Amino acid sequence: MLDIFRIFSLIGQFTISLFTVIGRLGIFTYSSVLKIFLPPIYIKNILQQMFNVGYLSLPVVGLTTLFTGMALALQIYEGASRFNAESTVAFVVAIGMVRELSPVLGGLMVAGRVGAAMAAEIGTMRVTEQIDALYTLSTDPFKYLMAPRLIAGITMLPLLVLIGDIIGISGGFFISTSLLDLNQTTYIKNTIDFLQSIDVISGLVKAAFFGFIVTLMGCYNGFYSKGGAQGVGSAATNAVVSGSILILSANLIITRIFFGA
Amino acid sequence: MTNPIIKLSNITKTFGDKTILNNLDLQVNKGESLVIIGGSGTGKSVTLKCILGLLKIDSGSINIFDRDIEKSSINEKQEILKKIGMLFQGSALFDSLNVWQNISFGLIKGKRIKQSLAKEIAIEKLTQVGLKKDIANLYPSELSGGMQKRVALARAIATDPEIIFFDEPTTGLDPIMANVINDLINNIVRKIGATALSITHDIESAKKIADKISMLHEGKIIWTGLSSELEKTNNKHVKQFIHGKTEGPIEINLT
Incomplete structure (x- = not known):
């Protein structure tokens, strides 16, 4: 009899803590997003974060999309050659990169690079009372810390993904025309003819959402981190894990909205 | 009374x-x-x-x-x-800002005082807590614990608060x-x-x-x-x- 009650109690505890997290995240998201639009706006912080999220992530995102575009070309060529459809390589690489791989892999790489760093930075500010100090100096931490980061994430990730698209397609082009002797002119023609603007746009919309998710998870986990070094460490881990999972699930939903029948 | x-x-x-x-x-x-x-x-x-x-x-x-x-x-x-001014136990200086930016934070962000004037006030407060003004451009991590505490004290009194914690x-x-x-x-x-x-x-x-x-x-x-x-x-x-x-x-x- 007692065991049954214990099960109920565990279910209850789990449910309560789940809803606590959802509620807390909801309030956090609401206040951070609201503060994006309210003055004062800290231009210097926004530019600094844009530089950090955008420019400094270029190497990581560039290399990721370069290698992915190259590997994709190899894979598709081998697969397509089974039914003599080698001419589709250009088109499949372009669609694969632009719609799916560039935003998702770009988002995941930025989650690892930026999300973790944000959680660690804000988490350290939390445990060393710097966030409390901001508040006592009549500065809203949401406006000063969160809003600039969210703005940087939402604006910079689409830009990164656009550059990633170009690099990824170039990588595919390079492999296809040098290693796999596809014709250069036909390859370019196929890419341009069949790629539609909605393919690119859907990828950029995804990127904006992913940028929001990555920075939100970084800020949220940092803001609520507890304890010392260990708490900050687990905040960084949680930021990357939750950011990645949310990116992958949001990817499915956005794809369904754009291209669902 | x-x-x-x-x-x-x-x-x-x-x-x-x-x-x-x-x-x-x-x-x-x-x-x-x-x-x-x-x-x-x-x-x-x-x-x-x-x-x-x-x-x-x-x-x-x-x-x-x-x-x-x-x-x-x-x-x-x-x-x-x-x-209100507050001196935190661990000083809680902003490690991304240097000493004078830390001290003048409340003046610039809270009271909207011009940067050049805020810097002057910051340096004046720095001398008030017994520190030399040539540390104004150092970062908190470059200071000893006692110096950090004094910088934090300078930050707490920078706005001439009526209450200090x-x-x-x-x-x-x-x-x-x-x-x-x-x-x-x-x-x-x-x-x-x-x-x-x-x-x-x-x-x-x-x-x-x-x-x-x-x-x-x-x-x-x-x-x-x-x-x-x-x-x-x-x-x-x-x-x-x-x-x-x-x-x-x-x-x-x-x-």
Whole structure:
């Protein structure tokens, strides 16, 4: 009899803590997003974060999309050659990169690079009372810390993904025309003819959402981190894990909205 | 005539099923320096954080400048905070900003003072806390703990606040540096005529910077008196605490 009650109690505890997290995240998201639009706006912080999220992530995102575009070309060529459809390589690489791989892999790489760093930075500010100090100096931490980061994430990730698209397609082009002797002119023609603007746009919309998710998870986990070094460490881990999972699930939903029948 | 500038009535604060503050009453009069002493975990820091509005109280009321903090809007709270300075236990300097940017943070961001003027004020405050002005461009990580504490003190007084809170101002400092900080607190508080509320478990420091001392125990103020009365009191809790005896009415929770 007692065991049954214990099960109920565990279910209850789990449910309560789940809803606590959802509620807390909801309030956090609401206040951070609201503060994006309210003055004062800290231009210097926004530019600094844009530089950090955008420019400094270029190497990581560039290399990721370069290698992915190259590997994709190899894979598709081998697969397509089974039914003599080698001419589709250009088109499949372009669609694969632009719609799916560039935003998702770009988002995941930025989650690892930026999300973790944000959680660690804000988490350290939390445990060393710097966030409390901001508040006592009549500065809203949401406006000063969160809003600039969210703005940087939402604006910079689409830009990164656009550059990633170009690099990824170039990588595919390079492999296809040098290693796999596809014709250069036909390859370019196929890419341009069949790629539609909605393919690119859907990828950029995804990127904006992913940028929001990555920075939100970084800020949220940092803001609520507890304890010392260990708490900050687990905040960084949680930021990357939750950011990645949310990116992958949001990817499915956005794809369904754009291209669902 | 007493004129309470900070008034706490019946404050209760719980974390989960742990009661930290239990119907706490406290008054600080204008221009006086009150020090709250008490052991670790008795709710000293929580009291301070509740007054600042960093923690929400469960019941009771907090009045600062005759205004109820709990019922104030965010803008009103920010206006009140502009008249308050706070020295954090771990200094809590912004490590992404250099020394003068740290000191002038409240001036530039809170009071919207021009950067060039704010820098001048910052350097003036730096000399007030006994530091040379050539450290103005260093970052907090390049300073020793005692220097960080003094920079933090300069930041707390930069806006010439009417109330200053000190959270364990001497913790982690050697006895000489602790006394330097005590003297600075005394000089500065007297000089700008501010009201001071400090929390500490350092009895020597408390006796030096306090006009009045209150002892916090189990979420309540159990004794209040002038700093000169501390040694003479017959209160058993206070006696045990100031002499650091292991036997007495205060139960020591070692687990």
